[in-house]
Amino acid sequence: MKMLITVILCLLLxxxxxxxxxxxxxxxxxxxxxxxxxxxxxxxSNHRQEKTLSSIDDYLExxxxxxxxxxxxxxxxxxxxxxxxxRLVVTIxxxxxxxxCTDKMDPITSYxxxxxxxxxxxxxxxxxxENGHAIGGGIDLKLPSSKFNxxxxxxGLDLGYETNGNYKATGLDLEYTGxxxxxxADGIYRKSDNYxxxxxxxxxxxxxxxxxxxxxxxxxxxxxxxxxxxxxxxxATDVGYPALPMDVSLAExxxxxxxxxxxxxxxxLKSLETKLYFNTITHIMDDTKRPVVAIRMDMPGWSDxxxxxxxxxxxxxxxxFTFNFNGFYNKSLAExxxxxxxxxxxxxxxxxxxxxxxxxxxxxxxxxxxFSVHETLASSIHLGYHNNKIAKEVGVQSLEIFHDTVDEQNxxxxxxxxxxxxxxxxxxxxSLGLGYGERAPSVSEGYGFYLFxxxxxxxxxxxxNLKDEKALEANFSFKQKFNDFEIGLxxxxxxxxxxxxxxxxxxxxxxxxxxxxxxxxxxxxxxSIFNTYVNSSYKISERFAINGTVxxxxxxxxxxxxxxxxxxxxxxxxxxxxxxxxxxxxxxxxNGNQSNYSSQYGENETADYAILNLNxxxxxxxxxxxxxxxxxxxxxxxxxYSTYADWNNFPRQGRNFYVNLxxxxx
Amino acid sequence: MKLKYLxxxxxxxxxxxxxxxxxDDAIVNETEGLELIQTxxxxxxxxxxxxxxxxxxxGYNLVSLRIKDNTTDSYIEDATLSWMPMMQMPTxxxxxxxxxxxxxxxxxxxxxxFIIYQMTNTDASGWSLTLNYTIDGTDxxxxxxxSVFQYENQNTxxxxxxxxxxxxxxxxxPKDPSIAVNEMKVGLFKMENMxxxxxxxxYTIALDPRMxxxxxxxxxxxxxxxxxxxxxxxxxxxxxxxxxxxxLNLKLMNTNDDVLKGEDVTEENESSxxxxxxxx
Numbered sequence: 001m002k003m004l005i006t007v008i009l010c011l012l013l014x015x016x017x018x019x020x021x022x023x024x025x026x027x028x029x030x031x032x033x034x035x036x037x038x039x040x041x042x043x044x045s046n047h048r049q050e051k052t053l054s055s056i057d058d059y060l061e062x063x064x065x066x067x068x069x070x071x072x073x074x075x076x077x078x079x080x081x082x083x084x085x086x087r088l089v090v091t092i093x094x095x096x097x098x099x100x101c102t103d104k105m106d107p108i109t110s111y112x113x114x115x116x117x118x119x120x121x122x123x124x125x126x127x128x129x130e131n132g133h134a135i136g137g138g139i140d141l142k143l144p145s146s147k148f149n150x151x152x153x154x155x156g157l158d159l160g161y162e163t164n165g166n167y168k169a170t171g172l173d174l175e176y177t178g179x180x181x182x183x184x185a186d187g188i189y190r191k192s193d194n195y196x197x198x199x200x201x202x203x204x205x206x207x208x209x210x211x212x213x214x215x216x217x218x219x220x221x222x223x224x225x226x227x228x229x230x231x232x233x234x235x236a237t238d239v240g241y242p243a244l245p246m247d248v249s250l251a252e253x254x255x256x257x258x259x260x261x262x263x264x265x266x267x268x269l270k271s272l273e274t275k276l277y278f279n280t281i282t283h284i285m286d287d288t289k290r291p292v293v294a295i296r297m298d299m300p301g302w303s304d305x306x307x308x309x310x311x312x313x314x315x316x317x318x319x320x321f322t323f324n325f326n327g328f329y330n331k332s333l334a335e336x337x338x339x340x341x342x343x344x345x346x347x348x349x350x351x352x353x354x355x356x357x358x359x360x361x362x363x364x365x366x367x368x369x370x371f372s373v374h375e376t377l378a379s380s381i382h383l384g385y386h387n388n389k390i391a392k393e394v395g396v397q398s399l400e401i402f403h404d405t406v407d408e409q410n411x412x413x414x415x416x417x418x419x420x421x422x423x424x425x426x427x428x429x430x431s432l433g434l435g436y437g438e439r440a441p442s443v444s445e446g447y448g449f450y451l452f453x454x455x456x457x458x459x460x461x462x463x464x465n466l467k468d469e470k471a472l473e474a475n476f477s478f479k480q481k482f483n484d485f486e487i488g489l490x491x492x493x494x495x496x497x498x499x500x501x502x503x504x505x506x507x508x509x510x511x512x513x514x515x516x517x518x519x520x521x522x523x524x525x526x527x528s529i530f531n532t533y534v535n536s537s538y539k540i541s542e543r544f545a546i547n548g549t550v551x552x553x554x555x556x557x558x559x560x561x562x563x564x565x566x567x568x569x570x571x572x573x574x575x576x577x578x579x580x581x582x583x584x585x586x587x588x589x590x591n592g593n594q595s596n597y598s599s600q601y602g603e604n605e606t607a608d609y610a611i612l613n614l615n616x617x618x619x620x621x622x623x624x625x626x627x628x629x630x631x632x633x634x635x636x637x638x639x640x641y642s643t644y645a646d647w648n649n650f651p652r653q654g655r656n657f658y659v660n661l662x663x664x665x666x
Numbered sequence: 667m668k669l670k671y672l673x674x675x676x677x678x679x680x681x682x683x684x685x686x687x688x689x690d691d692a693i694v695n696e697t698e699g700l701e702l703i704q705t706x707x708x709x710x711x712x713x714x715x716x717x718x719x720x721x722x723x724x725g726y727n728l729v730s731l732r733i734k735d736n737t738t739d740s741y742i743e744d745a746t747l748s749w750m751p752m753m754q755m756p757t758x759x760x761x762x763x764x765x766x767x768x769x770x771x772x773x774x775x776x777x778x779x780f781i782i783y784q785m786t787n788t789d790a791s792g793w794s795l796t797l798n799y800t801i802d803g804t805d806x807x808x809x810x811x812x813s814v815f816q817y818e819n820q821n822t823x824x825x826x827x828x829x830x831x832x833x834x835x836x837x838x839x840p841k842d843p844s845i846a847v848n849e850m851k852v853g854l855f856k857m858e859n860m861x862x863x864x865x866x867x868x869y870t871i872a873l874d875p876r877m878x879x880x881x882x883x884x885x886x887x888x889x890x891x892x893x894x895x896x897x898x899x900x901x902x903x904x905x906x907x908x909x910x911x912x913x914l915n916l917k918l919m920n921t922n923d924d925v926l927k928g929e930d931v932t933e934e935n936e937s938s939x940x941x942x943x944x945x946x
Contacts, residue, residue: 340879349910350845397845402886449907505886513881
């Protein structure tokens with residue numbers, strides 16, 4: 001491992017050494033490895049058709065690198081490289097934000113909506129760690145950038161309806177853009193009843209209702225300086241989680257930020273962006289809709305985060321440097337009250353997250369060194385100081401029941417290094433990358449108290465003495481073009497040391513009635529995760545195209561056991577027809593049999609499946625408005641299926657007809 | 667401009683100068699934090715009985731006493747005291763486990779001891795307390811009716827063991843349980859006869875705390891209680907994973923490890939016949 005760090009450091013240094021080289025030809029576009037999903041609600045996507053009113057979750061699911069873990073029809077949890085929340089860093093425009101649910105019912109992606117965002121940047125492995133320390137990668141949900149182009153007043157209306165679940169969605173946005181000032185407001189409302197799985201089987205507790213409003217405004221002081229304020233308020237109520245024993249009565253977030261932009265001209269410093277932000281989340285679980293429960297309980301959680309970042313882009317000769325200095329303070333508190341079935345006995349109470357404070361500050365430096373016309377060497381380093389504190393004395397004491405030593409505070413120093421070589425030629429692309437990353441345990445992994453996992457049916461106890469999880473990573477991608485045919489291969493390998501996972505504590509009795517027992521977070525010596533995808537596309541004619549993807553994933557611990565939530569063999573094929581005003585796509589999406597499942601962690605062999613989707617889109621122009629219609633059928637054959645990422649194998653949606661209408665007024 | 671820097675300093679100075687030290691040598695109230703249970707008047711003396719709650723309850727009661735000389739209105743600092751609680755039953759009478767009375771540590775006028783009331787009548791009646799004390803070589807005695815209220819939980823257990831003897835077990839700590847590993851302290855006494863309850867030494871009390879309301883949930887890392895000959899009580903670790911009602915299932919073993927009372931808690935056997943209760 002030390003050798004690898006040395007190699008990466010050498011690469012970093014050697015690339016800096018080349019800085020003296022003078023070359024007038026500066027490549028303007030910085031080649032990004034990250035995958036970018038453009039949330040173009042207004043355009044007819046010519047590749048993969050989406051509904052204009054798709055949720056963020058739907059969008060993310062379309063990405064090759066992301067798989068969504070589903071516990072219901074709402075608030076899916078993204079995974080990258082077969083790694084979920086704790087191993088990812090998910091940010092909103094660089095802002096740290098942490099869910100307030102101990103049972104992962106509120107991934108960050110559930111607190112924003114498509115109307116809030118411009119694009120989503122997905123970075124695999126250490127490529128995604130600009131905003132934080134992660135092993136699996138990063139997702140940054142980008143807010144719209146400020147506009148001072150004087151385009152005036154604009155508005156849009158979106159309407160959507162889907163037959164399965166009687167799902168309704170409405171979106172409205174208003175925007176005024178002047179030369180020095182802009183303001184935009186949008187709102188979106190979604191409501192769904194229970195959906196039906198294949199064969200008209202109603203999935204109880206799969207309903208949800210939510211709305212989201214956002215307001216953004218900016219002012220331009222001068223040619224070089226502007227300021228921008230953004231507020232998002234998101235509220236979901238009556239959200240069912242068919243795969244879990246509880247639902248959610250409230251998931252509420254307020255996300256606010258103030259950003260200052262400085263863009264000097266003709267200097268090495270291209271931009272300096274400084275943001276101050278705060279966000280607050282309230283999450284309340286609810287079991288009142290469930291007729292039979294072992295015991296009634298309340299489980300509220302709160303998460304507040306305050307932070308800042310300051311990010312500079314400097315272009316010097318063939319180097320493009322990114323500096324990002326950032327810090328945040330988070331307060332996570334969750335509690336549980338159980339109402340005794342015996343009226344003579346008092347209610348039972350515990351802190352499931354005993355008011356954990358996290359203080360972080362770090363610096364990220366990246367250099368994209370374009371050392372020849374076709375070649376780039378991108379190297380980055382991220383150093384961070386991470387402090388956890390248990391603010392409630394009872395939190396220390398309660399963890400002492402399970403651990404001999406529990407320190408009130410825990411300091412960590414985290415390091416991330418990455419280096420990628422990229423070659424871009426007319427007909428082929430090649431990239432090779434190495435990385436090393438560390439992460440601190442999540443609040444649940446470090447300090448959780450009796451957190452029930454309904455998939456393996458164990459209560460989980462945090463471990464404040466966990467070591468940092470560390471990963472060595474190698475990735476490779478290659479793409480070759482032969483006239484109208486293109487084929488590509490993408491592959492990553494992770495060797496993860498001190499891989500954090502729950503281990504059964506024998507003789508410890510579960511708190512949750514009916515659970516199998518208790519697992520305490522501990523670490524495997526190491527685990528290996530590997531994935532590879534082959535993509536190909538063929539353009540048959542100007543209007544017809546076909547593309548397909550085949551994927552293979554592997555994940556095992558040092559004990560030879562399979563890791564949980566590793567995607568089985570998967571495939572996707574799409575047949576496209578496109579004209580400027582009409583498009584159609586027929587999709588085949590499927591997974592092989594999940595033979596390498598983790599029975600230890602409650603998985604079973606999820607059967608293979610394949611579904612067919614048909615998506616259509618039209619666009620109509622008029623003098624005053626443009627109309628976009630998207631419609632189609634999902635799961636045409638009404639297949640009843642579930643995937644490896646469906647919690648407790650609850651089945652997914654059966655046949656669904658949908659239509660989305662968008663009007664854009666100018 | 668300078669004011670900007672001076673103001674915070676001025677505020678800080680003001681803040682620290684305002685904080686006064688509360689070390690005044692006021693007259694120390696030796697019964698601070700205690701509530702008066704009852705006063706017993708015996709001619710020239712008044713005996714004041716205190717504890718934290720201001721009332722006697724079944725179970726362990728730590729009692730503080732003061733004797734006031736009614737003529738001088740001052741508290742006596744060099745008395746020797748003993749006591750005898752007595753329960754009057756329809757057909758017989760009996761006493762209860764108790765300690766000797768000694769001067770409270772670091773106090774001049776307060777004496778201290780404990781009494782474990784193993785039972786009471788529903789209307790708190792039945793008990794009386796006899797106090798014998800000596801002041802300056804003169805012996806005094808007084809007997810007064812007292813009220814002993816039933817505590818809401820089973821904090822004491824009276825039982826006959828398999829060796830045919832009767833024992834009394836009383837929970838002393840935790841007084842303020844928390845979600846933590848609590849120190850558990852109990853007193854164990856043998857009922858030799860109606861009036862004598864000596865401390866039982868060197869037995870072992872196995873501990874298995876459970877929450878019957880939570881599917882008989884138990885907690886990890888509890889330890890069996892063992893005898894401490896420094897203060898004659900039994901000590902062990904009691905882990906409580908949440909607030910609520912806990913049943914502390916116990917099993918009493920003698921020095922040969924023979925089980926005198928109590929059973930293991932299993933799937934079939936929800937609770938031991940020997941237990942104490944706790945709520946918080």
